[in-house]
Amino acid sequence: MAYTEKVSLNGTALSFLLYECLNSSNSQEGFLIGDVTSEIRNHISDSHNDSARLDTEIAIRTVLPLPSVSLFYLPSGGIKEDFIKELLSNAASEVVGWYKYRRNSSLKATFRDKLISKGLQKYFVKYHGKKTFVTCNLSSKATLGGSTHTLIYRFGKINCFDMYEYIEDVTANLGEKQTGYKKVNRLSPHCIFNKIVKESKVSSNNANDAILIIQEAVDVRLIEEARIAAKNEATLRELEAEIKQMNSILAEKQAADLETAYNKLLNDKYIDKEVEMVDACIEALNSTPLIDLLSSPNIVISNSQNLTDQENSIQQIENNVIERSPSPSLPSSSKSPMLNYASALKKKTTESNTCKKPNNCDDLITFDVEEKPVQKPIIIINDNATCFGGSSPEL
Numbered sequence: 332m333a334y335t336e337k338v339s340l341n342g343t344a345l346s347f348l349l350y351e352c353l354n355s356s357n358s359q360e361g362f363l364i365g366d367v368t369s370e371i372r373n374h375i376s377d378s379h380n381d382s383a384r385l386d387t388e389i390a391i392r393t394v395l396p397l398p399s400v401s402l403f404y405l406p407s408g409g410i411k412e413d414f415i416k417e418l419l420s421n422a423a424s425e426v427v428g429w430y431k432y433r434r435n436s437s438l439k440a441t442f443r444d445k446l447i448s449k450g451l452q453k454y455f456v457k458y459h460g461k462k463t464f465v466t467c468n469l470s471s472k473a474t475l476g477g478s479t480h481t482l483i484y485r486f487g488k489i490n491c492f493d494m495y496e497y498i499e500d501v502t503a504n505l506g507e508k509q510t511g512y513k514k515v516n517r518l519s520p521h522c523i524f525n526k527i528v529k530e531s532k533v534s535s536n537n538a539n540d541a542i543l544i545i546q547e548a549v550d551v552r553l554i555e556e557a558r559i560a561a562k563n564e565a566t567l568r569e570l571e572a573e574i575k576q577m578n579s580i581l582a583e584k585q586a587a588d589l590e591t592a593y594n595k596l597l598n599d600k601y602i603d604k605e606v607e608m609v610d611a612c613i614e615a616l617n618s619t620p621l622i623d624l625l626s627s628p629n630i631v632i633s634n635s636q637n638l639t640d641q642e643n644s645i646q647q648i649e650n651n652v653i654e655r656s657p658s659p660s661l662p663s664s665s666k667s668p669m670l671n672y673a674s675a676l677k678k679k680t681t682e683s684n685t686c687k688k689p690n691n692c693d694d695l696i697t698f699d700v701e702e703k704p705v706q707k708p709i710i711i712i713n714d715n716a717t718c719f720g721g722s723s724p725e726l
Contacts, residue, residue, distance in 0.1 A: 365390045366390050470482075
């Protein structure tokens, strides 16, 4: 079966790695932290032949720098297992490789570097079951003026033939373009089946019932997964019902808040209107009306200084109007001279010779007319008058 291996390094991990290397005096060492995923894929060639291939991806998330060099290995290239165990402790299960930085040097791995890589790979296979372990060699160069710094790095590993080989690396925004969607790391179905077989504890001596035992273990596992899925579905339904209830409560609360705000706005407008009306009334009471005496009719200005009271300051003299007769049809009892419209009309008709029936002229109505002039009221205003109707106009 063909296989491919690839190292994936994100921008954050790469920047952290280069930062630690450039801040060191001459050399820097440390471990690479990440995950290793393997997946068997079926590739179809141009001749329509199916070929399975094992694709392994080593994803590096961060780095673990060491304070100095030559801490976990001997000058001969041997590994200090006790020191590594004490140094890594809980992080040993996430270690996928180590790195070595040398300033102004070649990226070619030395013989001691190869021995260290081989020793680390054997250590992690023995204690942590990791068959994939990579090595990263880094170097940097700077121009004479120090204006340009060149950083170089390369990944490699010890293959199954105990030979050191280089591995392709892909860095986001620095390597090949991401043409497809990023796939989620998932376990292969073969790994799940192998796990079930190991849990069933099938012995090699009882080969006849091995299939039945494995099938029973698979059924038990399916029942457990179905129970977990049903529990998750019930939890999901409860969460959806709770979300709907919270949405209804929130909608009712918003409606109540809007109604309260609307009522408050109406109340404020009503209060403001009442306040404006009160202010207008107060302003009207406090304001002084102006009277133009020159344009007022029937006003006589007196020069007398004797009238001081408010009632004597303004005297209105009204002439009594003689009552008119109640009706022109009623006979008048007054001794005023009578005006006989019938005789006048008869005389007129006699002169004009147009009256054909003189007897009709005696039936006309007679009424008294009394001519007496009606005098208009005269208002006398004293010079010392101080107020009109409770107000004090400024004249």
